[in-house]
Amino acid sequence: MSAFHGVRWRLNAAVSAALLLLASSAVAAQTPWRIESAVGLPMDRAAGHSTGWRVSAGAEVPLGDHGCVGGLLLGFAAFGDTAEGPLVQRNHRHTSGPSVGLQVALPVLDGWQVRARVGLGYWQTVLRTTVNGAEAFQATEHHVGPLLGAGLAWQWSPALALTASVDVGQHRFDGLPTVRPALWALGLSTSF
Structure with a gap:
């Protein structure tokens, strides 16, 4: 050369x-970075359901000229406790774990955004069986499953937004039907 x-x-x-x-x-x-945390709305404890929570962080990049943004999202979700069956023999499940996915946000009105999430979680499901209220069996399984979410955000200030969302995960335990619980939550998100 x-x-x-x-x-x-x-x-x-x-x-x-x-x-x-x-x-x-x-x-x-x-590229604003966004951190969001949400706490599940109160559920019917008498029926064996309790609240969960979710936290996520990610970066958003513009997707065109219409104010639409999207990006990678890392998070952790706990779907609360669910209970199935009569009091004589009841299966209590609790699923939680980390997730990775994509989120897209589209402005709909001045200060309002619609958000949609899709991803995968590495869920840990704890199964506890009770007979007449006394614990009879407990076990834990790990599995990969979907995470779907949608929400509405109101930009309260340049850095803070109030959010209302629903996320659907997956309860799966060998020998029992797969259940996809929904986490209805209110929260805050901050961008910087």
């Missing part, structure tokens, strides 16, 4: 690196 080609190659590499840095800083300037 001649000296001219070596200088040209280095110059092209330097210009490419500079353009990449400029592009990445422009994207970073447009």
Whole structure:
């Protein structure tokens, strides 16, 4: 390779690196990071249902010129306790675990956004069987399953939003039917 080609190659590499840095800083300037936490709404404890909670963090990038944003989302969800069956023999389940997915937010009115999430969770389901209220059996299983979510957010200030959401996970335990519980929650999200 001649000296001219070596200088040209280095110059092209330097210009490419500079353009990449400029592009990445422009994207970073447009990429707000968002952290959201939500607490489940009170459920029917008499029927064996309790509240859960969810926390997530991710980055959002613009998807076109209409204010739509989307990005990767990492989170953790606990779907509360559910109980099935009569008091004589009742199966109590609790599912929780980390998840990864994609979230898209679309503005619908001034200050309002509709959000949709889809992803996978690595769920841990704890099964506890009681007979006449006394514990008879307990076991734990891990599995990969879907996480689907939708919500509505109201941008209260430039950095804070109030959210209402529903997320659906998956209870699965060997030998029992698969159950997809819903976590109805209210929360806050902050962007920076």
